[in-house]
Amino acid sequence: MRPVIGITTYITTARFGFTGGEWELESALVPAAYVRAVQGAGGRPFLIPPAEEAVDETLDALDGLLFSGGSDLDPETYGQDPHPETKGVVPERDRAELALLEAALERDLPVLAVCRGSQVLNVARGGDLHQHLPELVGHDDHKHTPGEFSDHDVELVAETRLQRLLGERAPVKSHHHQGFNRLGEGLVEAAYAEDGTIEAVEDPSRRFALGVLWHPEAGEDLKLFEELVREARDYRASRLPLDSAAAHPA
Numbered sequence: 001m002r003p004v005i006g007i008t009t010y011i012t013t014a015r016f017g018f019t020g021g022e023w024e025l026e027s028a029l030v031p032a033a034y035v036r037a038v039q040g041a042g043g044r045p046f047l048i049p050p051a052e053e054a055v056d057e058t059l060d061a062l063d064g065l066l067f068s069g070g071s072d073l074d075p076e077t078y079g080q081d082p083h084p085e086t087k088g089v090v091p092e093r094d095r096a097e098l099a100l101l102e103a104a105l106e107r108d109l110p111v112l113a114v115c116r117g118s119q120v121l122n123v124a125r126g127g128d129l130h131q132h133l134p135e136l137v138g139h140d141d142h143k144h145t146p147g148e149f150s151d152h153d154v155e156l157v158a159e160t161r162l163q164r165l166l167g168e169r170a171p172v173k174s175h176h177h178q179g180f181n182r183l184g185e186g187l188v189e190a191a192y193a194e195d196g197t198i199e200a201v202e203d204p205s206r207r208f209a210l211g212v213l214w215h216p217e218a219g220e221d222l223k224l225f226e227e228l229v230r231e232a233r234d235y236r237a238s239r240l241p242l243d244s245a246a247a248h249p250a
Contacts, residue, residue: 002043033218110235112228148175153194157190
């Protein structure tokens with residue numbers, strides 16, 4: 001049986017054409033590239049709309065979690081005032097994903113966090129963010145054109161799990177204007193961009209807790225998703241005796 005991988009979604013207005021007309025409806029969506037990446041890696045995608053309640057029930061159904069990208073986090077979640085370039089804040093999604101991530105880490109559920117998701121990971125562990133990287137690095141190469149990915153390389157930190165998966169250097173696709181500042185508890189740097197900014201973090205004490213600022217779902221290399229699915233399969237196997245005992249009490 002394929003391990004079930006939860007993928008966080010966001011609430012936004014979408015246009016649908018059916019029953020002879022066009023509708024604009026509030027919808028729970030995620031780009032299909034995330035779904036295809038999980039499927040291609042051998043997992044079963046399970047879309048999760050943002051909700052603060054029923055976190056445990058949600059996690060009970062999952063073997064792994066993929067936190068998707070999206071808009072900026074509310075700076076209030078990490079104790080800062082908003083920068084003028086901080087846009088599209090959705091506090092409801094922030095609260096829901098922080099609660100979900102914190103509970104997932106308590107269970108040692110395998111987690112892969114992408115772009116915004118990696119920022120959620122850092123904030124959940126008590127870290128904070130640079131709200132507008134161009135002011136720090138003097139360029140906007142991480143997000144040069146709205147709606148298009150920036151292609152660049154990252155250098156992987158030696159002896160990290162990410163380096164063992166991707167090698168010493170890897171091409172990536174980015175689309176972010178915010179980045180890591182103070183790292184959260186237990187997190188370590190795992191990759192750097194050419195301008196010296198941190199591009200990935202991981203928690204070596206966890207089964208699998210990895211956050212990347214780039215978008216691996218937009219590339220052709222499924223290594224990160226394959227590792228997530230592999231760890232999810234092991235996680236599922238590790239709890240099967242407990243599940244079986246609960247289902248067939250003595």
